[in-house]
Amino acid sequence: MIQHLRFPDAVNLALVREMETDPTVFAFGVDVPDHKRTFGSGVGLVEKFGKKRYFGSPLSESAATGVAIGAALCGLRPVHIHARADFMLLAMNQLVNMAATKHYLSDGTVRVPLVVRAIIGRSWGQGAQHSKALHGVLAHFPGLKVVLPSTPQDGYSLLRAAIRDDNPVIVLEHRWLYDVSGPVDDAVVAPLGVCRVARVGRDVTLVGCSWMTVEALQAAELLARVGVEAEVIDVRTAAPLDRATLVASVAKTGRVVIADNDWTYCGLAAEIAAQITEGCFGRLQAAPVRLGFAPVPCPTTRPLEDLFYPCAREIVRAVEQLLGRPPMDLSGEIFNEYERRFKGPF
C-alpha cells in the first residue's frame, strides 16, 4: 500500500510494523515518550505497545548503549534513540569497542542486532554540538553499518531493514527531512549497502548523502534548465558502501560532485572520491569534487550558518566549473527552503 506520508510518520510506521510483527523489538532513549515524541516519530507507540516496549532512559548515553547491546546479545532487538547524533559521542566506547567487535571476537557465535537512531540537527542556530552526523567516524570502524535516509520512503524502508539486520546499524535522520512528505510503499524493502539512482543523467554524477541528496536533486533540476543532465546517486548506506553503483555512474559521466552532510576532511566524501578514482580513473575527465561543511565548528548565527552549509547553489556552481560553463542566473531561486518551515525551538 502506498501512502503519502511525512518523514516522521514514515519512521513511525516502520516502528509500528516492526513492533507488531516481532515481539523482541523495543525502543528507548532520553525523553522519547514525552509529549513531543522525537519530532513526531514516536507518536502512539507507548499507547499501542506499552512502557515495556517504548520507554525513556536516564541521561546515560554510554550505559544505555551498553544496555541495548546486552539486550541484543540476549536475543532482543533494541532501537536506541538519540535526539541528536552528537550525543552518540558519549557512547563511542560502547559502539566502537563493544558493539562493533562482539561478533568478530566471538568467532561468529554471538550477534548484536542493535539499531541506534539519531537525528542530525539543523534548523537554525543548532550550533557545534547539535549539528553533527558522525557517519564518517562511525563508518570507519569494521563491524558497524551506517545508514542515512533522504526520503520518507527510505525513512521507512531503511529503518525496517536496519531492525531486521543482525548487526549494529546506526540510522541517521536529518532534521529537515522531518518536514518532507513523499510516497511510502510499505511493501518496499530497501537492502542496506545499496545506493539509489535518484535521477538518471549523462553529463555529470552528483553523489548525495542524507539531506544533500535533496540539495543535489534541486541542483539537477536547475542544471536541466541549461541542458545539463545530472545523474543523482543517493548513497543511503555509508557502510557498507555500494562502490559498484558509484563507479558505474562516474565511468559513464566522467565527472562527479560528491555532496556530503559533513566535513569533507577524513569523511565519507573523501572515501567516495578515493573509491571512484580507484574504480574508474581512466574514465575521469576531472578529479572528483567534494562539497561539505566549512572546515570550522558549526556556528549559530544565521549569516555564518549560510556559509557553513553548502546547498544546491554550491552544487550547481561546482558542476559549472567542472564543465567549463558560465554561471547560470540563480538570483530568482529559493535555497534552503526547508529552513523556512522550521519554527523552533528544537
Next chain:
Amino acid sequence: MYTPQSEAEALEIYRKLVLIRQSQEAIIQEYAKDEMKTPVHLGIGLEGISVGVAHLLPPGTKSFGQLRNHGQYLALTGETDAFFGELYGKVSGTGGGKAGSMHLAAPAQGLLSTSGIVASTIALSVGAGLAAKYRGTEELAVAMFGDAAIEEGEFWESFNFACLHGLRVLFVCEDNDLAIHTFGADRRGFPSIVGVMRGFDCYTFEADGTDVCAVLTAVQQALTQMAQVPKPAFLCCTWFRFLEHVGPYSDFHVGYRPQPPAEVLQAADPIWKYEQFLLAQGVDLERLQAIRAELAQQIAASMTRAKAAAYPTAADLYRGVFA
C-alpha cells in the same frame, strides 16, 4: 554460613578452585616461551570469588566479566580446550584465536562477554537483566569487575539504570584495592564502596573473597533476596592479588607494595583455606590429591591439543565482521 550439601558438592567446589589455580600455574610455566601471544591478567588469589559466584548461579544466568576473566571462565565451563586454544591463538579457541585472553566468552554457559575496557560489560549485564524482565523470566545477570571499575562513569550509569528498573543483576566487585599499581586511597573520594551503594535501591553484601564459603554465603543471600523482590544486588568481596597486574610474575620487588610475610600470603590463599576446611570436615587428603592429579592431566592434555591446533588462515581474517 553456606555449607555444601554433600561431600560430592564440597569436592566439586574444590575441583573448580583447583582447576583455576592449576590452569593459572600452567600459564605461568609456559608463558616465557612466547607461544601464548596475548596479555594475561591472572587470577591467582581470585579463585574464591570466581567459584563462590559461579557455583550458585542457576542455569540460564547471563554472565559478564572483564579482563581478569580466567577464573570466571573456568568456573562456569570447567573446560580447558577452548580456553588454552584461545590463549595460543588457535582456531580451537573460544574466539577462533581472534579474541585473546581479555575477551574470553562461553555463550553456551552464559558467559556472553568479557572486555578489556574496564566497566564496559557492566552496562551489558544490565541489558541482560532488562531482557529477563522484558521476557518475564527470573533469569539472573551477573557482572564481575574489579574495584577500579567503580570509578568509571559507566558503572554509575549502569547501576542507576539497574536500580531504577529493579533488575535482577548481581554486581560482584572483586576488591583487591589495586588499579594496576595504584591503591584505592589514591583513587576514591569516599571511604567505603558498599557504603555508597547503600544509597541506591538495591541489596548490598560484603564477603571475604579469600574464603569461598563466605562468598557462597553472601551469594546465596543475594540470590534469595533478588528472587523474592527483584532488585540489583551489590556484593563486594575482598581478595589479594598475588601476581603483577598483567603477566605471570610476582612483582613485590618493584616496590609499590611490600611483600607480605608467608603466613599472611597463606591466609589470603583461597585454595589453602578451603583445603583446611575440607580436611577439618574429615575429607581424605588423598581425595584432594587425586583431584589435583586429574586436573593436572586435563590441563596438560588441553595444552598439548592447543599447541597442536591450527592457526586461523587469511580467509579467517575476513570472516565474521558482519553476521
